Structures are given as structure tokens and as C-alpha cells.
Amino acid sequence: MNQQTLQELLAERVAVYAQSDRPRELIDEGIEKLFKEVVNDTFRSYGDFGGAIKEAVKAALPANVSDVFELQRYNALVANALRQRWEAAAVHSTIIEQAEKSIAEVLDGKGLITGEVSLYKLLTAFIDDHKDSAAEEQWERPEIRIEEGDGYGTGSTLMHIYFDPAPEDRSSTYYRRRENHQLKHSMHVHITGQRDAANHWRKCDEFGEVYSAKLDEKKVAINMRVRSDWERMLASLYFGNAILVIDCDPDDLSYGLYD
Structure with missing residues (x-):
């Protein structure tokens, strides 16, 4: 039986390992980890992107935001928001008609009075x-x-x-x-x-x-x-x-x- 030197043994195992799927799996795991870290860092509140989002939201808010929450009329707001969601989801027109009828019953007549x-x-x-x-x-x-x-x-x-x-x-x-x-x-x-x-x-x-x-x-x-x-x-x-x-x-x- 031939005695392999340590160098020959290592060379053989490296070759076998290199030809297996394990290196590819490790590379994929490393890339996935790297991307997760990059995305998490990007969206952290102290990051540039997170900070930009916070500033954009602040700029979009009205100066009298407390008055808006206190006084905003909700009937048209709710109805429009629901319609937009249904349209975005491509809900069948028959369902939309039925839903709008339900909205009208709530917001008109015995609902909110104008x-x-x-x-x-x-x-x-x-x-x-x-x-x-x-x-x-x-x-x-x-x-x-x-x-x-x-x-x-x-x-x-x-x-x-x-x-x-x-x-x-x-x-x-x-x-x-x-x-x-x-x-x-x-x-x-x-x-x-x-x-x-x-x-x-x-x-x-x-x-x-x-x-x-x-x-x-x-x-x-x-x-x-x-x-x-x-x-x-x-x-x-x-x-x-x-x-x-x-x-x-x-x-x-x-x-x-x-x-």
C-alpha cells in the first residue's frame, strides 16, 4: 500500500472538494449574507437612504398636522382609498359596483349627513x-x-x-x-x-x-x-x-x- 505524503493527501482532498457542490453553496451563502448586510445598512435610520426617507416624509407632512388629524373629514377619504385599492388589485367590476353601493349606504342617507x-x-x-x-x-x-x-x-x-x-x-x-x-x-x-x-x-x-x-x-x-x-x-x-x-x-x- 502506497503511503501518501501530507502534501499529496491535501492536494487530493482539495481537488475532490473543489469538484463538489460545497464550494458553490458556501459562495452562495456568503453572497446572500453580504447582500443582507448591505440592504440592512442601507435602510437603517442612520443611513443615507433611511435618512433621506425620513426627511421626505417630514417634508410631505403639513405644518398643521395635528389640525389635520383632528378635523379631517373621513367619508370621502375612506371611499376614495377603498376604490383605489380595488382598482389597483383589478377587482372585477361587479364586485366594485356592489362595494360602492355598500359605501353609499354607509356614507349617505342614514350614514353621514351633508x-x-x-x-x-x-x-x-x-x-x-x-x-x-x-x-x-x-x-x-x-x-x-x-x-x-x-x-x-x-x-x-x-x-x-x-x-x-x-x-x-x-x-x-x-x-x-x-x-x-x-x-x-x-x-x-x-x-x-x-x-x-x-x-x-x-x-x-x-x-x-x-x-x-x-x-x-x-x-x-x-x-x-x-x-x-x-x-x-x-x-x-x-x-x-x-x-x-x-x-x-x-x-x-x-x-x-x-x-
């Missing part, structure tokens, strides 16, 4: 919704407050409307008037104009856009459950294209149980 919403009608619907509770608790009228504010140097007028089904309990020995924020519901309105009042006992009706609202002590949100007509009207004023017409005073409204 045009005008009467504060008197909204509060009347609110009162009707709580008449049973009022009868049980012997409430004469809900607690409704309409207070004027200012636009913090902008020259515009704001109107703040707070309401709660339960009146103030002035008969209590420990009575203390609730703060405005303690009432369950509220609307804050940017007044945009005024006109002759429909009712002769009022000088004029002011109207404007609701820029903030609270329902059941929670800020109105797009995923909030809306059940009654008055809640739908309030949500429409916040999310839709409707304007609020302030056409009543708190004293104009009661549960009518003792009239």
Missing part, C-alpha cells in the same frame, strides 16, 4: 331618546349649556355646546354645579356666519363647523358605535360635510313632562 343640521332638531331627538329615564327620575329638562368663546387671537368666534340628560340637582344640600367637561356630551363649533332666524323670537341664527365633539364622555372616533338619530347627527357634524345651525336656546327645550 348640508345642515339644526341644533334644535338634534337636541329634540336627544330629549326624545331620554324621555323614559326623565319620567323615572322626574327630570324637568336636560342640562344644556351654550357658551361663546374666542378663537385665541384669530378673530374668529367659537361656540361651545354642552349637554347631559340629567339636570343639575339643585335640591341637594351638597349641590355643586358640574363643570362643563363633566357633562356627558359636547360640541365645539367654529362660527362661520349668521343669518335671519327662522323663529321670530330670535334675532339671528349662527352657523358653523364642528371641530371637536364628545359623546358619552369620550372623544368622537370613527370606530365609535353610533346608535340613535341624534348621535348620528353629531357624528355627521364632526366627520361629514354638514354645518350646525344654532337655532335655539337652552330654555327652549324640556322633557315636556310637566307642561
Whole structure:
């Protein structure tokens, strides 16, 4: 049996190894690792590319981004976004037609209201919704407050409307008037104009856009459950294209149980 020298043995094994698939596998693994490192470095937040993306996003954001999130009307935004996704996915036209019909049912009619919403009608619907509770608790009228504010140097007028089904309990020995924020519901309105009042006992009706609202002590949100007509009207004023017409005073409204 021939004795191979170490040099001959190494030469033989190198030749066999070189002819196998293993070197190719190692090369592929090395290339893959290299590319992963390059891509990860490229997209790191401190890298040039990552930094460029961050700056581009910053530049694209509006200066008043908080106002946009607060005031942006969502009905057209949602509908357009859905249509664009369906079109990009080449969804069959029949499905798109059915989907658009569903959108219309949500955003129109019993969904978000456009045009005008009467504060008197909204509060009347609110009162009707709580008449049973009022009868049980012997409430004469809900607690409704309409207070004027200012636009913090902008020259515009704001109107703040707070309401709660339960009146103030002035008969209590420990009575203390609730703060405005303690009432369950509220609307804050940017007044945009005024006109002759429909009712002769009022000088004029002011109207404007609701820029903030609270329902059941929670800020109105797009995923909030809306059940009654008055809640739908309030949500429409916040999310839709409707304007609020302030056409009543708190004293104009009661549960009518003792009239």
C-alpha cells in the first residue's frame, strides 16, 4: 500500500472538494449574507437612504398636522382609498359596483349627513331618546349649556355646546354645579356666519363647523358605535360635510313632562 505524503493527501482532498457542490453553496451563502448586510445598512435610520426617507416624509407632512388629524373629514377619504385599492388589485367590476353601493349606504342617507343640521332638531331627538329615564327620575329638562368663546387671537368666534340628560340637582344640600367637561356630551363649533332666524323670537341664527365633539364622555372616533338619530347627527357634524345651525336656546327645550 502506497503511503501518501501530507502534501499529496491535501492536494487530493482539495481537488475532490473543489469538484463538489460545497464550494458553490458556501459562495452562495456568503453572497446572500453580504447582500443582507448591505440592504440592512442601507435602510437603517442612520443611513443615507433611511435618512433621506425620513426627511421626505417630514417634508410631505403639513405644518398643521395635528389640525389635520383632528378635523379631517373621513367619508370621502375612506371611499376614495377603498376604490383605489380595488382598482389597483383589478377587482372585477361587479364586485366594485356592489362595494360602492355598500359605501353609499354607509356614507349617505342614514350614514353621514351633508348640508345642515339644526341644533334644535338634534337636541329634540336627544330629549326624545331620554324621555323614559326623565319620567323615572322626574327630570324637568336636560342640562344644556351654550357658551361663546374666542378663537385665541384669530378673530374668529367659537361656540361651545354642552349637554347631559340629567339636570343639575339643585335640591341637594351638597349641590355643586358640574363643570362643563363633566357633562356627558359636547360640541365645539367654529362660527362661520349668521343669518335671519327662522323663529321670530330670535334675532339671528349662527352657523358653523364642528371641530371637536364628545359623546358619552369620550372623544368622537370613527370606530365609535353610533346608535340613535341624534348621535348620528353629531357624528355627521364632526366627520361629514354638514354645518350646525344654532337655532335655539337652552330654555327652549324640556322633557315636556310637566307642561
